Amino acid sequence: MSAPLLINTIQESVAYASEAAQHEGVLQLDTMPEIQVERPGNSEHGDFATNLPLRLSRATRINPLELAQAIAKHISPNDVIDHVEAAPPGFINFYLKQSWLQKQVDVIRQSGSKFGDVDTGQGRKVMVEFVSVNPTGPVHVGHTRGAVLGSALANVLEAAGFEVTREYYVNDAGNQMQMFYKSVLARYQQELGQEAEIPENGYMGEYITELAKDILNVEGDRFLKMAEEQALLEIGDIGREKIVSTIKDDLSSIGVEFDNWFSERSLFSSGEYEETIDFLREKDYLSERDGALWFNSVMLGDDKDNVIVKTSGESTYFASDIVYHRNKLIKRKFESVVDIWGADHQGHVPRMKSAVEALGIDRDRLTVLICQMVTLRRGQDVMRVSKRGGNLITLREVADEVGIDACRYSFLAKAPSTQMEFDLEMVKKESNENPVFYVQYAHARNASIIELARERGIDWSNGDISLLTHPSELDLIRALLRLPELVDEMATILEPHHLPHYATELANNFHNFYENCRVVSSNESDTAITAARLKLVEAALIVFRRTLTLMGMTVPNRM
RNA sequence: GCCCCGGUAGCUCAGUGGAUAGAGCAUCUGUCUUCUAAACAGAGGGUCGUGGGUUCGAAUCCCACCUGGGGCACCA
Numbered sequence: 001m002s003a004p005l006l007i008n009t010i011q012e013s014v015a016y017a018s019e020a021a022q023h024e025g026v027l028q029l030d031t032m033p034e035i036q037v038e039r040p041g042n043s044e045h046g047d048f049a050t051n052l053p054l055r056l057s058r059a060t061r062i063n064p065l066e067l068a069q070a071i072a073k074h075i076s077p078n079d080v081i082d083h084v085e086a087a088p089p090g091f092i093n094f095y096l097k098q099s100w101l102q103k104q105v106d107v108i109r110q111s112g113s114k115f116g117d118v119d120t121g122q123g124r125k126v127m128v129e130f131v132s133v134n135p136t137g138p139v140h141v142g143h144t145r146g147a148v149l150g151s152a153l154a155n156v157l158e159a160a161g162f163e164v165t166r167e168y169y170v171n172d173a174g175n176q177m178q179m180f181y182k183s184v185l186a187r188y189q190q191e192l193g194q195e196a197e198i199p200e201n202g203y204m205g206e207y208i209t210e211l212a213k214d215i216l217n218v219e220g221d222r223f224l225k226m227a228e229e230q231a232l233l234e235i236g237d238i239g240r241e242k243i244v245s246t247i248k249d250d251l252s253s254i255g256v257e258f259d260n261w262f263s264e265r266s267l268f269s270s271g272e273y274e275e276t277i278d279f280l281r282e283k284d285y286l287s288e289r290d291g292a293l294w295f296n297s298v299m300l301g302d303d304k305d306n307v308i309v310k311t312s313g314e315s316t317y318f319a320s321d322i323v324y325h326r327n328k329l330i331k332r333k334f335e336s337v338v339d340i341w342g343a344d345h346q347g348h349v350p351r352m353k354s355a356v357e358a359l360g361i362d363r364d365r366l367t368v369l370i371c372q373m374v375t376l377r378r379g380q381d382v383m384r385v386s387k388r389g390g391n392l393i394t395l396r397e398v399a400d401e402v403g404i405d406a407c408r409y410s411f412l413a414k415a416p417s418t419q420m421e422f423d424l425e426m427v428k429k430e431s432n433e434n435p436v437f438y439v440q441y442a443h444a445r446n447a448s449i450i451e452l453a454r455e456r457g458i459d460w461s462n463g464d465i466s467l468l469t470h471p472s473e474l475d476l477i478r479a480l481l482r483l484p485e486l487v488d489e490m491a492t493i494l495e496p497h498h499l500p501h502y503a504t505e506l507a508n509n510f511h512n513f514y515e516n517c518r519v520v521s522s523n524e525s526d527t528a529i530t531a532a533r534l535k536l537v538e539a540a541l542i543v544f545r546r547t548l549t550l551m552g553m554t555v556p557n558r559m
Numbered sequence: 560g561c562c563c564c565g566g567u568a569g570c571u572c573a574g575u576g577g578a579u580a581g582a583g584c585a586u587c588u589g590u591c592u593u594c595u596a597a598a599c600a601g602a603g604g605g606u607c608g609u610g611g612g613u614u615c616g617a618a619u620c621c622c623a624c625c626u627g628g629g630g631c632a633c634c635a
Contacts, residue, residue, distance in 0.1 A: 051577055176635055292633050310633040317635050346563050347630045372564060373628065414572065417564055419628055421571065435583055441597050449594050501573060515599045
């Protein structure tokens with residue numbers, strides 16, 4: 001449990017004050033609109049502000065500024081709030097007490113690594129399913145965006161008090177896998193000098209040949225001697241396992257880890273597939289037509305129906321996905337599920353939501369976040385990321401070239417809905433100059449101050465925080481205090497991309513403080529302020545570490 | 560043709576109903592005898608794709624159009 005957010009407390013005080021104004025007869029309302037409290041962009045407008053009077057002015061036909069005054073007078077200063085002001089055209093601005101801000105330095109120090117935790121989720125179970133690239137090849141740059149987004153979102157949800165499971169759905173069944181198996185076998189046979197061809201729509205990538213060579217080295221030519229069907233089965237298993245472990249390693253190398261790797265095939269062996277189809281059939285959501293089995297999603301408002309079982313008797317990917325979502329939402333009782341998909345799956349969203357509804361589940365328990373495409377560039381050259389053809393630019397290649405922190409930061413800083421340009425040159429440059437290192441450098445500077453203080457044997461445990469009165473000090477404290485609020489907000493709207501922007505602002509505030517406020521001073525008369533500032537530095541260190549960790553970035557003490 | 564997502568500073572992007580539209584890069588000007596100059600302070604740079612509309616108030620909401628990407632399979 002963590003303390004209620006200040007922003008919510010202020011919201012409540014506005015609610016009380018407007019009620020008081022109603023009792024007074026100043027304003028009369030049937031319904032009170034939602035009270036919005038925000039952080040004003042301009043610091044002259046205080047620490048928090050509400051636009052409630054502006055929003056009420058039409059219904060009440062009262063001048064918004066007068067309304068602001070009428071409400072504001074019912075908000076009295078306390079330990080936290082220094083004063084409130086009605087400001088034109090009709091805002092109520094809140095100014096925090098300096099003594100309260102100062103006290104938060106000790107609060108942060110006491111919270112330690114828990115600072116930033118909030119109770120938005122109240123222990124609710126949520127799954128974030130992401131990446132889930134078919135185990136037919138390595139993870140490429142396009143997938144990296146979803147990987148970074150998903151892992152950061154999971155971190156944020158965890159900090160916000162959700163019980164989070166990070167899952168990778170392994171599509172180890174179906175047609176694409178057969179193609180993959182055949183491709184591997186063909187390359188293997190070719191390595192042994194046999195006439196063999198990659199099937200039409202098979203996998204042409206160079207990595208298949210490498211894979212075949214590896215298998216040959218370890219397993220010898222034994223697959224040549226067995227019946228084709230058996231060879232396909234055995235070599236396929238080995239190939240798939242190798243690909244999955246490559247995917248696992250590559251993702252792990254950029255700090256993306258999963259709690260669970262869920263096999264599509266397990267949905268069939270467990271009997272859940274049959275159960276689900278039977279259920280949908282009973283509910284009349286299925287119909288047979290043209291020799292195939294259809295899901296009647298038009299009934300639920302979609303553009304068209306979708307095939308569940310093909311004429312050939314094979315089930316479709318969509319069928320497995322329905323079963324999988326039933327598994328997540330019913331069998332495993334996740335209260336909500338977030339799926340992160342690429343833009344090429346965008347058309348799949350409405351039918352998936354309909355399927356969830358058909359299963360008798362509130363469709364809002366499933367949220368699908370769509371990541372737009374990534375264009376990879378090197379300066380002027382646009383690099384094509386082709387899927388089956390060949391030249392994949394893999395996650396590993398990009399991570400090796402630009403570094404994992406720059407890679408994560410660059411992907412994370414953009415909202416998933418934007419089609420982004422990933423310019424290798426630019427990202428490398430950014431990692432050397434800004435803003436990735438800008439943030440890490442702030443942390444490193446922080447750390448070196450503490451180190452110096454320790455070397456000099458300074459004891460700051462009794463530092464007097466009321467000495468922290470410089471504007472740079474107070475602004476830094478304000479910035480530190482925004483983290484819990486941000487975690488709450490990001491967890492609610494599922495947008496971790498605010499994290500890098502916050503980190504940059506935080507670093508800006510820190511560098512400013514560093515410039516203006518000497519911490520470790522050799523001057524005897526400065527012992528008191530040094531101790532106080534060391535407490536602030538310690539608090540800042542905590543917040544930087546937490547912020548970088550939420551982003552999945554490294555936290556260097558020295559640069 | 561229909562559906563989804565974009566178009567904000569020279570470039571890459573934040574900002575989705577409020578107070579003078581922001582950051583980084585790039586350009587220009589200052590600042591290192593003192594905890595890391597990978598930094599700080601400052602300057603220039605904007606018809607927020609276009610045109611209508613709603614509103615006290617629009618980059619943000621609605622409509623139309625222009626433009627870029629993605630999707631409209633018994634593929635995944």
